[in-house]
Amino acid sequence: MSRRPEAFILIAQQEWELNLGSNARNLAVELSKTQPVLYVNPAMDIKSIFKQIKTAHGRKRLKLALGFGENTVKVSDALWVHTPQSLSHSINWLKNIAIYNFLNERNGKGFFDSIKKAVKKLGWTKENCTVFNDSQMFTGLFTKKYFQPLLSFYYIRDNLTEHPYFKFHGSRVEPQTIALADAIFANSAYLADCARSHNKLSLDIGQGCETDMYEADFAYEEPADLANIAHPRIGYVGFLTGERLDIDLLEQVAIANPNWQIVLIGPEEIMFQESRLHAIKNVHFLGSKKPNQLPSYIHHLDVCVNPQLINALTIGNYPRKIDEYLAMGKPTVATDTPAMQMFLPHVELAIGADEYKKAIEKALLPQIPEKRNAAISCAKGHTWEACVEQIYAVQRQLLQTK
Structure with missing residues (x-):
């Protein structure tokens, strides 16, 4: 083998400093246990300057984009974070394909020029680095043209081309980016199957979940704002967004079953804020909670639900x-989607209010200890280590042919 894997360059959708919790961040930490990793923040675009310039974070990002300050910072023994020394044109609104393509390539060149400087500073050889792109489809189109890595991987964890921001250009660009990559990794079989039409080496590597703080048999203290809510409690924990969750389904279930208390824990976007759910007596909104508070809330629910809409x-x-629900040993009901099949038989799947009612009634029955333990083991088995092992296996496979 003439070229050896030296380091990973992980191109992320989310800034490291924001610490929102993301697959890219988790994968970077796990990869850094065996290889050096450079986590690359998204480049700042011109539109963001005007939106963020009044904030300390925005001013810091602008300075780094202009080359003032330390763009590459070490955050652990084998992990560095790089903020690109480049400003991207804000072009997603452009409908002229030729102009968009020209400016998108300029954005991509500036982005990879900055990464090349960081790699050189770290003493690495870019031709011995593996690029792992977390769905940055637009800049990812130019990975091989402007960086020439050892290998180029593309990661899909959401069907982003169905999101309004990405739809117009993304539906055209992402298939090209996928086709150019050496391998595609996805966190569900459905997304891997979609990618396979553009790149035969597309694999479902599953999903990691930080289940260490979710302990099913720990005696969590009951939160004060939950204590005065009667049982049975049917709860959802997470971001409350009408793009992904079925508000009408929740309304129907709550109205048809007034003795059930529907407990919704998490921040609300506008569709939930303006929904009729707020007028239903047995629906309770408890607001945002810190991550370390969530286990105590889940522990004191009777059934956990994931009432997803079924859309693209x-x-x-x-x-x-x-994974979080099951790790806490909670009976779980979810909308029947392709991605949910892997959780069978540990969850009850349903579509529509009538099926949800029957599934929740079944979930409210006393748990069988053996089945509960099997569900916990299922969730605990979904680790970032297992995901990374599959990435390394593909890397080894591809390098044997180089």
């Missing part, structure tokens, strides 16, 4: 909250 945006989505 959600159909292949891996629901991480299912």
Whole structure:
């Protein structure tokens, strides 16, 4: 083998500093246990300057984009974070394909020029680095042209081309980016199947979940804002967004079953804020909670639900909250989507209010200890280590042919 894997360059959708919790961040940490990793923040675009310039974070990002400050910072023994020294044109609104393509390539060149500087500074050889692109489809189109890595991987964890921001250009660009990559990794079989029409080496590597803080048999104290809500409690924990969750279904279930208390835990976007759910007596909104508070809330629910809408945006989505529910040993009901099949027989699947009612009634029955333990083991088995092992296996396979 003439070229050896030296480091991973992980191109991320989310900034490291925001620490929102993302697959890219988790994968970077896991990869860094065996290889050096450079986590690359998204480039700042011109539109963001005007939106963020009044904030300390925005001013810091702008300075780094202009080359003032330290763009590459070490955050652990084998992990660095790079903020690109480049400003991208804000072009997603452009409908002229030729102009868009020209400016998108300029964005891509500036982005990879900055990464090349960081790699050189770290003493690595870019031709011995593997690029792992977390769905940055637009810049990813130019990975091989402007960076020439050892290998180029593309990661799909959501059907982003169905999102309004990505739909117009993404539906055209992402298939090209997928075709150019050496391998595609996805966190569900559905997304891997979709990618396979553009790149034969497309694999479902599953999903990691940080289940260490979810302990089913720990005696969690009951939160004060939950204590005065009667049982049975049917709960959802996560971001409350009408793009992904079925508000009408929740309304129907709540109205048809007034003795059930529907407990919704998490921040609301506008569709939930304006929904009729707020007028239903047995629906309770408890607001946002810190991550370390969630186990205590889940522990004191009777049944956990994931009432997803079935649409192009959600159909292949891996629901991480299912792992959290199961790790806490909770009976779980979810909308029947292709991504949910892997959780059988540990969950009850349903479509529509009538099926949800029957599934919740079944979930409210006393748990069988053996089945509960099997569900916990299922969730605990979904680790980032297992995902990374599959990435390394493909890397080894491809390098044997180089």
